[in-house]
Amino acid sequence: MLMSALEQFVSKLERRRRLPDADRDAILLLEGVQRDYTAGETIVVEGASTTHCCFVASGFISREKRLPSGDRQILAFHILGDAVDLQSLLFTTSDHRIYANSPTSTFWVSHTDILTLSEARPIVAKALWLDCLVDAAIFREWTANVGQRNALERISHLLLEMEARFSALGLATAGTFTLPLTQAAMAEALGLSLVHLNKTLQVLRKRGWIATNGRSVALLDKPELIRLSGFDVGYLHLDGEKIKWPIGLQTSTATAAAVSLLSLEH
Amino acid sequence: MLMSALEQFVSKLERRRRLPDADRDAILLLEGVQRDYTAGETIVVEGASTTHCCFVASGFISREKRLPSGDRQILAFHILGDAVDLQSLLFTTSDHRIYANSPTSTFWVSHTDILTLSEARPIVAKALWLDCLVDAAIFREWTANVGQRNALERISHLLLEMEARFSALGLATAGTFTLPLTQAAMAEALGLSLVHLNKTLQVLRKRGWIATNGRSVALLDKPELIRLSGFDVGYLHLDGEKIKWPIGLQTSTATAAAVSLLSLEH
DNA sequence: CGGGTGCTTGATCTCTATCAACTGGTGTGG
DNA sequence: CCACACCAGTTGATAGAGATCAAGCACCCG
Numbered sequence: 001m002l003m004s005a006l007e008q009f010v011s012k013l014e015r016r017r018r019l020p021d022a023d024r025d026a027i028l029l030l031e032g033v034q035r036d037y038t039a040g041e042t043i044v045v046e047g048a049s050t051t052h053c054c055f056v057a058s059g060f061i062s063r064e065k066r067l068p069s070g071d072r073q074i075l076a077f078h079i080l081g082d083a084v085d086l087q088s089l090l091f092t093t094s095d096h097r098i099y100a101n102s103p104t105s106t107f108w109v110s111h112t113d114i115l116t117l118s119e120a121r122p123i124v125a126k127a128l129w130l131d132c133l134v135d136a137a138i139f140r141e142w143t144a145n146v147g148q149r150n151a152l153e154r155i156s157h158l159l160l161e162m163e164a165r166f167s168a169l170g171l172a173t174a175g176t177f178t179l180p181l182t183q184a185a186m187a188e189a190l191g192l193s194l195v196h197l198n199k200t201l202q203v204l205r206k207r208g209w210i211a212t213n214g215r216s217v218a219l220l221d222k223p224e225l226i227r228l229s230g231f232d233v234g235y236l237h238l239d240g241e242k243i244k245w246p247i248g249l250q251t252s253t254a255t256a257a258a259v260s261l262l263s264l265e266h
Numbered sequence: 267m268l269m270s271a272l273e274q275f276v277s278k279l280e281r282r283r284r285l286p287d288a289d290r291d292a293i294l295l296l297e298g299v300q301r302d303y304t305a306g307e308t309i310v311v312e313g314a315s316t317t318h319c320c321f322v323a324s325g326f327i328s329r330e331k332r333l334p335s336g337d338r339q340i341l342a343f344h345i346l347g348d349a350v351d352l353q354s355l356l357f358t359t360s361d362h363r364i365y366a367n368s369p370t371s372t373f374w375v376s377h378t379d380i381l382t383l384s385e386a387r388p389i390v391a392k393a394l395w396l397d398c399l400v401d402a403a404i405f406r407e408w409t410a411n412v413g414q415r416n417a418l419e420r421i422s423h424l425l426l427e428m429e430a431r432f433s434a435l436g437l438a439t440a441g442t443f444t445l446p447l448t449q450a451a452m453a454e455a456l457g458l459s460l461v462h463l464n465k466t467l468q469v470l471r472k473r474g475w476i477a478t479n480g481r482s483v484a485l486l487d488k489p490e491l492i493r494l495s496g497f498d499v500g501y502l503h504l505d506g507e508k509i510k511w512p513i514g515l516q517t518s519t520a521t522a523a524a525v526s527l528l529s530l531e532h
Numbered sequence: 533c534g535g536g537t538g539c540t541t542g543a544t545c546t547c548t549a550t551c552a553a554c555t556g557g558t559g560t561g562g
Numbered sequence: 563c564c565a566c567a568c569c570a571g572t573t574g575a576t577a578g579a580g581a582t583c584a585a586g587c588a589c590c591c592g
Binding site for chain 3: 194195198
């Protein structure tokens with residue numbers, strides 16, 4: 001239970017693809033600094049220069065963009081085992097704000113060390129790259145969610161995503177988990193107004209599909225929520241099912257394969 | 267003008283960060299197959315297994331997700347010099363459909379070859395990784411666009427993005443460029459209905475901020491469009507301004523730096 | 533006990549979707 | 563060469579989802 005942030009992170013990576021011992025150990029040996037935050041605390045300011053990457057040991061973190069109008073859009077949530085903002089590993093500044101929605105414990109590793117390690121160990125590089133690609137897949141799904149679904153569907157979709165992610169960590173049982181979010185934050189993640197979100201949540205409750213108790217959420221009728229929202233866990237890449245990750249590569253007959261692919265396709 | 271797809275791609279990378287000759291050449295020497303598409307043709311079907319990555323030599327490509335309801339969300343546009351769906355380099359299947367909005371010429375390189383090259387050349391790996399991160403930054407901006415902005419702002423924002431991207435390639439002059447999109451496609455990228463998009467475009471035209479002629483778009487009052495939509499080119503990372511990309515890494519006093527950062531922060 | 537935060541409610545407004553029809557251009561086939 | 567079909571764009575009318583405004587309630591904490 002009391003795994004370190006890096007141990008949690010490695011577990012996540014290894015749920016997708018087992019790592020050679022040497023690579024796993026190399027990640028675990030990364031040096032860094034622990035740092036805790038209280039609920040509501042800002043972790044990284046928008047525009048701040050990024051020199052370190054933070055790994056979550058516990059808590060709940062969100063990343064948001066603020067528009068000139070003052071409106072905000074929450075772009076992602078991060079929980080234990082996540083690398084927050086590996087996305088800015090190769091950028092000098094962060095293009096969005098990161099903050100703690102609940103008391104949060106993190107571990108900070110310097111970008112330089114991560115890059116050095118990646119350079120020395122292609123497998124580590126690939127695992128991190130993959131993690132970025134998964135994050136991007138989630139971004140895409142969120143874009144579709146906000147762009148195409150109505151309030152009822154959007155909320156269901158988000159709840160299903162969070163349940164799946166908590167569940168993969170053993171932090172959800174029978175569709176029940178703790179979601180340390182105010183309704184205001186949820187509204188900002190979904191592109192809805194607070195009032196409308198509140199009323200739509202009530203619809204979900206009245207239909208008996210979900211129940212809430214404080215910060216605890218129970219998905220009472222997952223099949224129905226899934227049907228309604230069109231949720232499909234695949235994009236979260238919680239396991240290795242859709243991961244292509246050859247470790248020992250041999251110079252293959254790649255071009256020949258390309259030709260056959262292209263001609264067969266149509 | 268008649269640069270190959272890989273040459274265009276390398277130019278894009280080098281606008282961000284100059285590459286050592288050996289690495290540049292290694293990319294340019296990637297083998298592959300050329301393939302052309304007509305307007306409206308599907309390039310990759312959703313769910314198809316991904317074995318090759320396509321580089322755009324000319325034309326206009328979009329990537330879209332289809333929801334069970336039948337609605338679609340366009341997730342990204344790609345033009346000359348782009349690597350379409352480097353995002354699925356480490357996945358076995360594509361989670362979205364890719365298709366040509368205009369006659370398009372592409373060059374296909376096998377994932378295996380790309381991964382082999384990345385393994386051999388950390389700098390190439392980093393350049394490709396960076397390209398994925400930039401794509402992800404654009405996804406984030408789109409999420410915010412669709413989630414928080416109204417129709418007028420959304421359209422303006424998209425047009426500004428496309429103008430900036432074309433402009434970086436020398437394909438836009440004085441705010442005028444060719445956008446090979448039907449209004450239906452634009453609506454699907456912005457999460458708007460076709461009818462509403464059409465009417466809102468008319469507002470933009472009546473206010474004298476844009477003009478259209480066939481597929482040609484002219485941004486007549488960029489300052490006003492920027493003010494309205496809160497557009498900020500930064501997220502496109504067209505140049506190297508915000509790119510952090512040390513090539514020669516030395517084991518630094520990273521942890522010490524972390525400590526000072528963390529204590530200074532608050 | 534006062535004030536803050538988070539949740540809830542009702543009334544109203546408006547933006548955007550939906551439905552339906554019409555135009556103009558393009559292309560194809562008889 | 564015309565008839566027809568098709569597609570992209572446009573228009574008007576109507577409906578509905580969701581935003582906004584305003585207020586009240588419950589809980590927690592200093």
